[in-house]
Amino acid sequence: MQEHSKFKQQVKAIYRLMVGLFSLFIVAAIGILLLLFNPEWTSKKEVKIEQEYVAIPESDDFDKIENGIHVRTGLIDADGLMTVVNNCTNCHSAKLVTQNRMNEERWIATIKWMQETQNLWDLGKNEAIIVNYLVTNYPPGKKGRREILSDIQWYDLKD
Ligand code: HEC
Structure with missing residues (x-):
């Protein structure tokens, strides 16, 4: 009779172990599936701010x-x-x-x-x-444009 209950206990232990392993497997599987379909699930969302640098002179x-x-x-x-x-x-x-x-x-x-x-x-x-x-x-006297030509040596056009 003792043998029998010992065997029963062993079976129960194995059964519990298997249930435990199975539930662990289920949890792991759900976790992996979640990660696969929604990778951001674990990581905090990074807010990316694109900075544009415009060359502004000092x-x-x-x-x-x-x-x-x-x-x-x-x-x-x-x-x-x-x-x-x-x-x-x-x-x-x-x-x-x-x-x-x-x-x-x-x-x-x-x-x-x-x-x-x-x-x-x-x-x-x-x-x-x-x-x-x-x-x-910018008074009138100062030259803003080139001076009027002077001392021009004109030449006659011949026909
Ligand atoms: C709100 C716009 C504006 C501002 C501000 C301005 N101007 Fe003008 N100005 C003009 C326009 C438009 C013309 C004509 C441009 C053209 O003919 O291509 C002109 C023309 C001129 C001309 C040429 C005039 C001519 O007879 O050919 C001079 C000189 C001038 N501006 C000087 C100045 C000065 C000095 C100031 C500062 C007080 C000034 N402008 C501010 C709009 C402006």
Whole structure:
């Protein structure tokens, strides 16, 4: 009788072992299936932020002055430079400013013309600063374009 119950116990032990192994197998299988179909299940979602790098010049480089010239615009470095840069290079190239030579009256008239026809804003207190800058640095006397030719040696065309 003892033999018999010992055998029974052994069978029970093996049975439990097998049930245990089987449930382990099921759990493992479910885990593998989950991983296969949904790999992000375990790992934390990485939020990828794509960064684009745009070459922005260093701030002190941006308004660099070289040989008395504001490099970015070609304007002469003088009192009121940045006011002119900030108000007069938004719509057109600063070249349009630097290639012109005018007296105070005509600079003011040009600004007024732009205000009336080209949507130039009211310059307020800056107008005096800008006009002063323009008249000082771009007056009519200074040559903006090449000089008129002189001493030309003309020759006669023969027919
Ligand atoms: C709101 C836009 C705008 C701003 C800001 C602006 N301009 Fe102009 N400007 C224009 C337009 C548009 C023209 C005509 C451009 C063309 O003919 O190609 C012009 C033309 C000119 C001309 C040429 C005029 C001519 O008779 O040929 C000069 C000089 C000029 N601007 C100077 C300035 C100055 C100085 C400032 C700063 C106070 C300034 N601009 C700001 C729009 C602007």
